Amino acid sequence: MAGPQDPAERCSCRNTNCVERPLRRLFEGLASGVAACPWPFVLLxxxxxGGLGAGFLFLPQRQANDIEGQFTPTWGPAKAERDFVRRHFPTNDSERFSAPRLPTEGAYAALIAVATNGSSVLDRAAWAEVLRLNATGHDAEYERLCARAAGGCASPNPLLSRWGDAGPPAPGSLRFPVSDGVFLGAALGGVDTDSQGQVLGARALKLVYYLREDGPEAQDSRQWLESFLQSISSKVAELRLGSIQVTYFTSLSRQQEFEGNTKSVIPLFSITYFLTITFAIVSCLR
Structure with missing residues (x-):
């Protein structure tokens, strides 16, 4: 029969041996077991x-990298309103394309030409290089997949469809932001105007190439955009442009950057977990 408990062993605010003592005995027993048979504790x-980490092999099939799905409410009112617009205001990219009617950004590739040395893209030298740049974007595959209006591909810039090879518009012949019923706010950038709103010069000009996404060509349009991103840098370099600098992006750019971040971060997580587990195992061997 056990005798009365020693007052020194009772739990109190000043005495915590009643907690420390059983824990010490527990870990002493665990240490004895590890020392007697260490290999199961090392290999297991x-x-x-390794078995749990093998699940990363299935990550490409299970990952959700859609920007809209990740960063917008699942049942957000904006999505319902967009569906309403799609049902009641359908677009026709094959015959009557209109960028303002798009319920989304659409499928597009954009080139921005910026004049160098503080000059204007409406100067003759810069305008000639803009025309060469525009010809680079109009390949045969684009002609097949482009969004069409008035029997041809939608113009990448309203100024090109009006002036084109005839030369740039003369200073003062355009008004900003609306000229002859055409909105130029999205076509020109860094615009210099006089007191009457007449355009004297512009630092940048934007070319937007829309593609069809409302029919069977939607997947082909995506492939063209991916090919565009891979080849446009070399094509621009081959032009040897001196009066303009070119930047580019597409409707896929943000999505691809998001997917690239995922691919670069996951290996770092794997390395971190591996080092943490290895350190814990090695520490138990000492």
Missing amino acids: PLLLS
């Missing part, structure tokens, strides 16, 4: 970690 964590 490694095998378990």
Whole structure:
């Protein structure tokens, strides 16, 4: 029969041995077991970690990288309103394309030409290089997939469809932001105007190439955009442009950057977990 408990062993605010003593005995027993048979404690964590880590092989099929799905409410009112617009104001990219009617950004590739040395893209030298740049974007595959209006591909810039090879518009012949019923706010950038709103010069000009996404060509349009991103840098370099600098992006750019971040971050997580588990196992061997 156990005798009365020693007052020194009772739990109190000044005495915590009643907690420390059983824990010490527990870990002493665990240490004895590890010392007597260490290999299960070494191999089992490694095998378990390797088995669980193998799940990363299925990550490409299970990852959700859609920007809209990740950063917008699942049942947001804006999505319902967009669906309403799609049902009641359908677009026709094959015959009557209109960028303002698009319920989304659409499928497009954009080139922005910026004049160098503080000059204007409406100067003759810069305008000639803009025309060469525009010809680079109009390949045969684009002609097949482009969004069409008035029997041809939608113009990438309203100024090109009006002036084109005839030369740039003369200073003062345009008004900003609306000229002859055409909105130029999205076509020109860095615009210099006089007191009457007449355009004297512009630092940048934007070319937007829309593609069809409302029919069977939607997947082909995506492939063209991917090819555009891969080849446009070399094509621009081959032009040897001196009066303009070119930047570019597409409707896929943000999505691809988001997917690239995922691919670069996951290996770092894997390395972190591996080092943490390895350190814990090695520490137990000492």
